[in-house]
Amino acid sequence: MIKIxxxxxxxxxxxxxRDIDALTEWNADWIHFDVMDGHFxxxxxxxxxxxxxxxxxxxxxxxxxxxxxxxxxxVPWFQKAGADSITxxxxxxxxxxxxxxxxxxxxxKAGVVLNPGTPAIAAxxxxxxxxxxxxxxxxxxxxxxxxxxxxxxxxxxxxxMIDDRGxxxxxxxxxxxxxxxxxxxxxxxATVLVAGSAVFHAADPKxxxxxxxxxx
Ligand code: DX5
Ligand code: ZN
Numbered sequence: 001m002i003k004i005x006x007x008x009x010x011x012x013x014x015x016x017x018r019d020i021d022a023l024t025e026w027n028a029d030w031i032h033f034d035v036m037d038g039h040f041x042x043x044x045x046x047x048x049x050x051x052x053x054x055x056x057x058x059x060x061x062x063x064x065x066x067x068x069x070x071x072x073x074x075v076p077w078f079q080k081a082g083a084d085s086i087t088x089x090x091x092x093x094x095x096x097x098x099x100x101x102x103x104x105x106x107x108x109k110a111g112v113v114l115n116p117g118t119p120a121i122a123a124x125x126x127x128x129x130x131x132x133x134x135x136x137x138x139x140x141x142x143x144x145x146x147x148x149x150x151x152x153x154x155x156x157x158x159x160x161m162i163d164d165r166g167x168x169x170x171x172x173x174x175x176x177x178x179x180x181x182x183x184x185x186x187x188x189x190a191t192v193l194v195a196g197s198a199v200f201h202a203a204d205p206k207x208x209x210x211x212x213x214x215x216x
Pocket of ligand 2: 032034194
């Protein structure tokens with residue numbers, strides 16, 4: 001079953017509650033929550049107080065993608081704010097192994113994120129500690145960018161690593177997802193697709209989410 005995680009980075013922030021409500025009506029699976037610190041990535045977004053405000057508004061899992069330096073500093077904040085899963089960049093965390101355990105011990109699903117320039121092998125040692133691995137298919141920082149096609153080989157490589165070890169880790173893909181790139185990612189082995197602009201800028205977002213599942 002393919003899961004669709006719309007990124008609220010592309011929502012209307014002046015009507016965030018309305019857009020959060022709509023995601024349930026549109027049959028989204030998770031809410032993708034992009035946190036940026038202006039250091040690890042050039043942009044700034046939102047933090048724990050916004051996550052805490054969204055929490056009582058929806059039953060959908062909140063999937064926090066931390067694009068911040070030393071993300072382990074913020075893990076307890078987001079756990080208190082009601083996150084269901086937390087993903088951290090391998091490029092940003094010195095003690096990845098410890099940080100992933102910290103996330104799980106706090107009751108959340110844990111995952112690592114790989115930038116486009118980071119090879120799949122960077123996730124190898126920590127795979128047993130991950131509920132998901134997120135492949136960035138654009139450089140993180142902004143919505144609305146074009147899918148990087150080399151991401152497909154990385155997804156396929158992770159799929160082999162996960163299957164060879166008999167793990168059930170989800171492979172999530174984030175950036176430039178539309179019905180066409182979605183199908184290629186699913187064929188390569190992805191199980192969770194993040195989509196910002198494709199969903200929120202669609203004339204019919206509910207139908208777009210249906211299309212992104214590619215009938216799978
Ligand atoms: C990029 C974020 C993405 C982004 C995806 O740094 O991590 O989640 O919002 O946006 P689209 O789907 O528009 O590429
Ligand atoms: Zn993201």
